[in-house]
Amino acid sequence: MPREVRERQMLDAAVAVFARRGYRAASMDEIAELAGASKPLVYLYLHSKEDLFSACIRREAEALIAAVQASVDPGAPADRRLWNGLRGFFAHTAAHPDGWAVLHCQARTHGEPFALEVAALRQRLVDVVTRLITETAEAGGCPEPLPEVEVAGLAHALVGAAESLAGWSNGRDGAASCERQTAETLMNFAWTGLENLRNGRRWAPARA
Amino acid sequence: MPREVRERQMLDAAVAVFARRGYRAASMDEIAELAGASKPLVYLYLHSKEDLFSACIRREAEALIAAVQASVDPGAPADRRLWNGLRGFFAHTAAHPDGWAVLHCQARTHGEPFALEVAALRQRLVDVVTRLITETAEAGGCPEPLPEVEVAGLAHALVGAAESLAGWSNGRDGAASCERQTAETLMNFAWTGLENLRNGRRWAPARA
Numbered sequence: 001m002p003r004e005v006r007e008r009q010m011l012d013a014a015v016a017v018f019a020r021r022g023y024r025a026a027s028m029d030e031i032a033e034l035a036g037a038s039k040p041l042v043y044l045y046l047h048s049k050e051d052l053f054s055a056c057i058r059r060e061a062e063a064l065i066a067a068v069q070a071s072v073d074p075g076a077p078a079d080r081r082l083w084n085g086l087r088g089f090f091a092h093t094a095a096h097p098d099g100w101a102v103l104h105c106q107a108r109t110h111g112e113p114f115a116l117e118v119a120a121l122r123q124r125l126v127d128v129v130t131r132l133i134t135e136t137a138e139a140g141g142c143p144e145p146l147p148e149v150e151v152a153g154l155a156h157a158l159v160g161a162a163e164s165l166a167g168w169s170n171g172r173d174g175a176a177s178c179e180r181q182t183a184e185t186l187m188n189f190a191w192t193g194l195e196n197l198r199n200g201r202r203w204a205p206a207r208a
Numbered sequence: 209m210p211r212e213v214r215e216r217q218m219l220d221a222a223v224a225v226f227a228r229r230g231y232r233a234a235s236m237d238e239i240a241e242l243a244g245a246s247k248p249l250v251y252l253y254l255h256s257k258e259d260l261f262s263a264c265i266r267r268e269a270e271a272l273i274a275a276v277q278a279s280v281d282p283g284a285p286a287d288r289r290l291w292n293g294l295r296g297f298f299a300h301t302a303a304h305p306d307g308w309a310v311l312h313c314q315a316r317t318h319g320e321p322f323a324l325e326v327a328a329l330r331q332r333l334v335d336v337v338t339r340l341i342t343e344t345a346e347a348g349g350c351p352e353p354l355p356e357v358e359v360a361g362l363a364h365a366l367v368g369a370a371e372s373l374a375g376w377s378n379g380r381d382g383a384a385s386c387e388r389q390t391a392e393t394l395m396n397f398a399w400t401g402l403e404n405l406r407n408g409r410r411w412a413p414a415r416a
Contacts, residue, residue, distance in 0.1 A: 153393035156376040157369035164368020185361035187411045193401030
């Protein structure tokens with residue numbers, strides 16, 4: 001069997017075990033067994049548990065980013081891009097719940113190198129959303145550009161909302177079948193708000 | 209010194225050390241030193257590092273929930289309640305960045321008991337928001353009640369957005385002075401969207 005195929009099987013097994021057990025409790029024995037490989041071969045190809053976990057994070061992060069990017073047509077109107085990006089995001093997290101659990105739950109606090117890799121992934125998602133919001137505001141009827149700090153805040157809010165919904169949605173029965181509904185809920189939350197904002201309609205405490 | 213005061217000093221020190229070092233790397237020596245107490249006294253009062261971490265989570269969670277509840281006037285209109293709740297949330301997380309770091313970053317993945325306590329706190333925040341959204345929809349011009357699953361999704365989106373913004377805001381310079389701005393950003397994101405929703409105006413893919 002080519003090394004590439006073997007390595008993919010090992011990573012598949014590792015993602016499943018890390019998602020279920022967490023980094024510390026996961027055993028290389030279990031990963032090797034699930035991959036149908038010998039433990040020495042796993043060490044030969046992927047070096048150490050730490051390297052294996054890093055490889056899982058990198059692979060799952062790249063796959064998620066690629067899924068989001070592939071689902072967006074850069075020439076489409078802003079709401080269609082957001083809608084398609086969210087559908088790509090939720091379809092991917094629903095189809096790969098173990099990968100999402102590794103990225104979102106397991107990798108965050110297991111020491112600096114892992115947390116930094118996940119933070120870098122998150123920043124790429126925030127950057128995509130920041131660009132989208134900036135372009136949306138420019139294309140809308142907003143009388144002046146949104147302040148940069150507000151765009152950054154909105155992007156972090158949107159990414160946080162999507163992360164939270166992915167976890168909630170994956171915890172429901174039949175998660176894979178409701179990605180569309182989850183994306184629609186977030187559009188109703190975020191877009192209808194952003195749509196007002198792009199047209200210069202703001203909420204203000206004075207109105208309350 | 210009364211035991212109550214001593215214990216509070218120990219918890220203050222523990223929250224600071226856990227936030228900085230993480231659960232595993234935190235040492236009882238450092239916590240005792242920062243609290244100005246002997247290590248045996250810390251063990252006498254708070255039993256073990258695990259119990260101490262649990263006590264930190266419980267105290268910080270209760271303080272955060274209490275701050276949000278105290279900032280909301282139950283008789284106020286829905287947008288005012290949301291605004292005040294968000295201001296209470298961001299003011300508290302900005303004033304207690306170590307407590308927030310323990311709850312949001314450190315406690316999540318250090319084994320079942322801690323993760324479960326944090327999940328329970330999060331569920332209480334989701335419940336508060338769920339009630340608010342349900343009442344908002346009822347008070348608005350929404351022709352029929354929002355489906356329960358959509359209200360749950362919106363509540364998880366809002367809590368996720370607030371968590372994400374608290375982390376982002378605390379990472380900025382002068383975090384404590386911008387809690388109002390952060391709350392306003394989230395109102396512009398969430399309320400203006402919810403306001404449409406409560407009046408039966410939805411985003412739909414067909415419109416795109």
